Amino acid sequence: MADIILHHYDASPFSEKVRLMLGIKGLAWRSVIQPVIMPKPDLIPLTGGYRRIPVMQIGADVYCDSQVILAELERRYPNPPVVRGADWAVNLWADRLWFQASVAVIFAEMGDAVPKDFIADREKLSGRPFDVNAMKAAAPFMRAQWRAYAAWLEDGLAAGDFLGGATPSLSDVAAWMNIWWAGGAVPKVSEGLLAGFDRTAAWRDRLRAIGHGRRSEMTPGEAVQVAINSAPSDDCPGDPNDPSGLTAGDPVVVQADDYGRDPVEGVLVAATRNRVTLARECGELDVVHVHFPRAGYVLARR
Template sequence: MSNSIILHWFPESPFASRVAWALNYKNVDYKTVVVSQIEPRPLRRPLDGGYRKTPILQIDDHVFCDTKIILEELEKRYPEPSFYPTTRSGLPTQGLCKALEIWAANGLMYSVMPQFSAADIPESLYNDRAPLFGLSSKKEAIADAPYLAIEMQAQLGIADELLRGNSEGKEWFLDTSAPSLADFHFGMCLCFVLKFVDETLVKKRFPLLLDHQKRFLEVVKDKLGEGRPVLSEREALEASKSKSLFEPIAISEDSPLKAGVLVSVTPLDTGKIPVIGTLVQLTAQEVVIKRMNEEYGTDVFNHFPLVGFSVLPVKQ
């Protein structure tokens, strides 16, 4: 069992940066594979089964799709330092972090998208992503951006209020003595904002968020994969032939889905492409399917979170 940990990403991806920070924070040794920023990605397909988003994390023959499940797996395998320190007053933070992720990664992140300086985005990237988000033509997007900034500022205002907490502001979002996952979520959002929005706006309107970002990036050693071995996509396919020890948890008797049935797992937000495989495990928060690819001789387990995905039987 080699347990090589491989982050498939492109460094411009804020979601993938969050995973790189998480790996750094937990002092995990990992390798990277740089994938194309746009489709097609034929050599990733045997690993992701059609799931088109970035990042994915590969651990031998297990491929974790979506950051939520990646972060949960890292917490399981590397419990220290925890992503869920208690608050200074002793309250647990796990539920709060998970609930905040749903807002940060959707409401807040999506409010930043129209701020892309669309004029600077290559045509091929714009055309790849625009239909996924129901975005208008590039010309309209450029014209609407200044008006849509109002919504983004309202969303950032909520993050600011959360961090403020008291008159001096808190060091970490949930008033913990070390960062919790909530800080990673807002770190990802702010990184995105700073990339696409003039920093002066953030400095003027949300100085606490900016200070938090600086503090956070120091703690997570923001080197974004620098110095990590880089594998080719073919090498990653080879690495998937190492088998991890895996004993699936039995599926509850009252589940409508039984082990061994063919299911489709599909994101509920964007990139709604079903990944089809044999159901292996279904817990309260996670689904695991197994898929074979004869052409490349791979046989992998794909893990998805249940939040944000549908799992349906495939009619045969």
């Protein structure tokens, strides 16, 4: 099987979910470090416009968003099993509600030290002002939200070493992102918000000990060459009951429904219950298949 290539950067919390999943599965993977802000000249040709991180690439298949990345890793490498129960719903909560609380808590603390070009980039990404004073004003409320979310984790760990029982599950991976990010970026604040949460502290040590699998570096240019020299894999059939009414071959556009809404255009390969796949012909790259989650993304005819 072709190499797993993860386009990421070390400080990226959403990438940390994928790195932990690679650790749980014990996989070897290639690490491609992408820029923290635009431009991303060796990423955009692969995705067709999607700029967020992480992106996973396997040959000429490109997976945008940690949700579809984690699902594809589970599909290709089912052992040990990681996804169970209502894990995907927990994942979206940790990605959205908890992550937004983390953003406010972290940038209220360190926002004044953030470089201007980063702020300008993130304002463009979100379409809203990156207002550190507003984050500071909201911080007391957001810290309370953050601790309430962490308390669910603490309570969820009463029955076992991990949220899904005796072995790590996707819920652990999803929750880990927020604990990992706050712990690294604002350690004192995080310590206060987790005060008394002893099970969470022990769980954090257990997850940290899992590591990231076997990582080796690759340059962004090499990754583009891999896509040029590969053909996309076969995809599963579309959902015949899909409410969009779209069928394979239709010209479509996909975009995120939260932030980083850059539209990606292509030809529909398949729309399943939880994934949409587009074929894109892109100069030298010939055909790549770009995969997005359904939950959290808008799919429309062009």
